[in-house]
Amino acid sequence: MITIYDIAKKTGYSAPTVSKALNGTGGLSPETRRKILKSAEEMGYSPNMTARALSTKKSYLIGIIFEDLYMQRGFEHPLFGGVLTKFRSEVEASGYDLIFISTSFGDTKVNSYVEHCKLRNVDAVVIINPLDDYSKIIELAKSDIPCVSTNDLVPGIPAVITDNESAGFDAGEFLIKNGHTKIAYIAGSSNEYSQAADERLTGLRRALTKHNLQLEDKNIERCSLWTREAGESAMKNILSRNTDITAVFAANDNMAIGAMNYCKQFGLKVPEDISFVGFDDENFSEFYQPALTTFSQNRKLIAELSEEILMNQLIGVPVKDCIRVPADFIVRDSVRKIC
Amino acid sequence: MITIYDIAKKTGYSAPTVSKALNGTGGLSPETRRKILKSAEEMGYSPNMTARALSTKKSYLIGIIFEDLYMQRGFEHPLFGGVLTKFRSEVEASGYDLIFISTSFGDTKVNSYVEHCKLRNVDAVVIINPLDDYSKIIELAKSDIPCVSTNDLVPGIPAVITDNESAGFDAGEFLIKNGHTKIAYIAGSSNEYSQAADERLTGLRRALTKHNLQLEDKNIERCSLWTREAGESAMKNILSRNTDITAVFAANDNMAIGAMNYCKQFGLKVPEDISFVGFDDENFSEFYQPALTTFSQNRKLIAELSEEILMNQLIGVPVKDCIRVPADFIVRDSVRKIC
DNA sequence: CTGAAAGCGCTTACAG
DNA sequence: CTGAAAGCGCTTACAG
Numbered sequence A, B: 001m002i003t004i005y006d007i008a009k010k011t012g013y014s015a016p017t018v019s020k021a022l023n024g025t026g027g028l029s030p031e032t033r034r035k036i037l038k039s040a041e042e043m044g045y046s047p048n049m050t051a052r053a054l055s056t057k058k059s060y061l062i063g064i065i066f067e068d069l070y071m072q073r074g075f076e077h078p079l080f081g082g083v084l085t086k087f088r089s090e091v092e093a094s095g096y097d098l099i100f101i102s103t104s105f106g107d108t109k110v111n112s113y114v115e116h117c118k119l120r121n122v123d124a125v126v127i128i129n130p131l132d133d134y135s136k137i138i139e140l141a142k143s144d145i146p147c148v149s150t151n152d153l154v155p156g157i158p159a160v161i162t163d164n165e166s167a168g169f170d171a172g173e174f175l176i177k178n179g180h181t182k183i184a185y186i187a188g189s190s191n192e193y194s195q196a197a198d199e200r201l202t203g204l205r206r207a208l209t210k211h212n213l214q215l216e217d218k219n220i221e222r223c224s225l226w227t228r229e230a231g232e233s234a235m236k237n238i239l240s241r242n243t244d245i246t247a248v249f250a251a252n253d254n255m256a257i258g259a260m261n262y263c264k265q266f267g268l269k270v271p272e273d274i275s276f277v278g279f280d281d282e283n284f285s286e287f288y289q290p291a292l293t294t295f296s297q298n299r300k301l302i303a304e305l306s307e308e309i310l311m312n313q314l315i316g317v318p319v320k321d322c323i324r325v326p327a328d329f330i331v332r333d334s335v336r337k338i339c
Numbered sequence C, D: 001c002t003g004a005a006a007g008c009g010c011t012t013a014c015a016g
Helices: A004-011 A015-023 A030-043 A049-056 A080-093 A113-120 A135-142 A164-177 A196-210 A228-241 A253-266 A299-314 B004-011 B015-023 B030-043 B049-056 B080-093 B113-120 B135-142 B164-177 B196-210 B228-241 B253-266 B299-314
Strands: A061-066 A097-100 A124-129 A147-149 A159-162 A183-187 A220-222 A247-250 A275-277 A294-296 A322-325 A328-330 B061-066 B097-100 B124-129 B147-149 B159-162 B183-187 B220-222 B247-250 B275-277 B294-296 B322-325 B328-330
Touching: A004 A015, A004 A030, A015 A030, A049 B049, A049 B113, A061 A080, A061 A113, A080 A097, A080 A124, A080 A299, A113 A135, A113 B049, A124 A135, A124 A299, A147 A159, A147 A299, A159 A164, A159 A299, A164 A196, A164 A247, A164 A275, A164 A294, A164 A328, A183 A196, A183 A228, A183 A253, A220 A228, A228 A247, A228 A253, A247 A253, A253 A275, A299 A322, B004 B015, B004 B030, B015 B030, B061 B080, B061 B113, B080 B097, B080 B124, B080 B299, B113 B135, B124 B135, B124 B299, B147 B159, B147 B299, B159 B164, B159 B299, B164 B196, B164 B247, B164 B275, B164 B294, B164 B328, B183 B196, B183 B228, B183 B253, B220 B228, B228 B247, B228 B253, B247 B253, B253 B275, B299 B322
Parallel strands: A061 A097, A061 A124, A124 A147, A159 A322, A183 A220, A183 A247, A247 A275, B061 B097, B061 B124, B124 B147, B159 B322, B183 B220, B183 B247, B247 B275
Antiparallel strands: A097 B097, A294 A328, B294 B328
C-alpha cells in the first residue's frame, strides 16, 4: 500500500502538499501539482478512504435499510429489489458506495439504525424498507443523518412514493368503464407510516363516488399479511357474505392470485364471472391464467428521485417532503367488459 | 459522539486502558474493567469503526461483487438475488457488514475491483456475479484479498456452485424414463470461468449415452444471451432443421419459455407434441401453461457454504477449492410420458 | 495491572 | 506557493 508519504518522499514535497495536489485544494503551483499527480499515477497510488473518512468525517458511504420480513422475498421483492438496483447505479455514479445498515452488528450489541450508522460513519441513508419496529426509524428521523424513504411516510424524512391514491382511482374508473358496479377490495395491513393499502382504497372509493356508486363494507377485506394465502382467505370471506360482486381490486398481485385461485375453486370463472385488477406487476402476472391486469410501480424513477433528494441534502439544497410517482396501468385479460 | 477519551476522563483511567477494557484485551483487573464498561454503557458509547479499521487494518467489511449486465434483472435475478439475501443474513450474524464493490468509484478513477477493495479496506469479498471482463477477477484472485465465488470457477478463488452436471444428467434420465429419445438442448453462452451451460450439456449427454442414445449436433443450439428471445430463435433454428424431436432441455427457464412460445406459434402443443425441462425455477414458471418442469438452485445452501468459506479464510482455516451443491428437480406439467 | 508514546493515512488551519 | 504542527478515534508494543 502506497501512501501520500511515499509520494512526498519521491517528489521532495511535504505530505500536506501532496494531499492538496491530490484533492485539487490549496494554492499549489501548476507545476508542483502536475509533478505530484504524475508520480502518484506512476506509483499506482490510491487513497485510503478509511483514513480520509476519519479526518474529514465524510465517508462517501450511503447506508441502505432493506428488510423484507413481511413478504419474505428479500432482494427479489417486486418493488424493493428494482428500486435498489437502480439506486445503486445512481449513487455509484455520484461517487458514493453503498453499505447495508441493520439493527444489529455482531457482538457489539448495536441495536438501532442510528447506532449502526454512527459506527460506520455513513453520510446518509436510504430507507427502502425497514423492519416493523418503526421506533428505530423515528429515532433515525430525529438524528442529524440525512435520509430518504422510498416506501414509508415518516415525519422528518423526505419520501418518494408511488401515487397510490391515483392508481386506486384509475383501477376504479377502469372497472366502472367496463360496466362493473359491484366491486370488492382486498388488501394487507397498513400502519401509520406505511399506508399504501389505505391510499389505494381511498382512490377506489373516489372513483366509485364520482359515479354515484358505493363500496360496501362487506365487500372490503383487510388481512394482516399480503400473501397469496391472505388473498385466498379474504376472497373466501367476501364470497361467504356476498356473491353478487363482479370485480375485485386486490392491493397486490400475490393477493390477487390467491383470490383468483379461490374463485376458481368456488366455481367462478375469471374473468367471465368475476374480474380482477392487481398491483405490482410481478413477473409471474403475465403468465397467470388469465393474464393479470395490474399496476407497475416506477421503480427506476423512484430510485432516481430519491437519489437526487439524498444528494441535494448532502450539499444543503432544500428538498421536498414527499414526491408521488405515478404507477403504470397494465391492461391484460383479467377484466371482462360487461354490458 | 463520545470517544474513549471521554470515558477515560470520566473514569480516571487512560485511553489505552479504556480500549483494553472495551475489547477485553490486556490484563486489566476485573474491577477496572467493570467500572469502565459500566461508564461506557451509561455514556452511550459506541465505537468508531473507521478509526478502529485505520489502526487495526481490519474493517469488518465484506465486499460484494454483484452485477447483472447479462440478464438485466439486477437484484431480482433468480439465482443471485436469493444468494445475496441469505449471504447477507449469515455475514451480519458473524459481525461483518456488506458493501458493494464495483469497477468504478466516482471521479477518483478507480478501475478495478482490487483497487476499490483497497480503497475501502474490505477484509474479504464474495463474488456473486462479476462483469464480463474477467481480467479484473483474475487480478482479484492474484491479490491477497480472501474471496469466494458463488457462480464462477476462477483459479485461486474457492467456489460454491450448483452441481450442473448432475442436474443435466437427471434431466436426461427423467426425459428418457418418460420415453423420450430425440432430445434437443438449448442454452446461452459459457466461457472459461462460467461453464454452467457446458456442464448441464455434459450431464445430459452422459444420461443419453448410458441408454445408448445420442444427442445429435443439429439438436443443440447455443446462443450468446440467455433471454426469452434467444430461446425463441434457438427453437426456431432447431425446428428448421429437424422436426422429429420430442423433448427439449433448456438451460434456463427464460429460454424455455421463449422456446415453448415459438413451438406454440409453430403449431406444436406443449407437452402433447413436445416436452420441456427448464432450469432456475423462476417464480413465473409455475404459472406458465403448461407449468414448467425445472430445477431450483439451492440458493440458501450456496450462501451458507460460501459464507463459511469466507469466514474460515479469515481465521486461516484451509478451505476447499470447489463445493458442488445439488439442485432440486421440480416436476410439473411440461413433460409428457410417451409410451 | 496501568499508562506514555507512537502510529494507522489523511486533512485542516495556520504561519511564513 | 509550501510546510510544520496538530488532530481525527482508536490500538499496539513497551516500560514500569
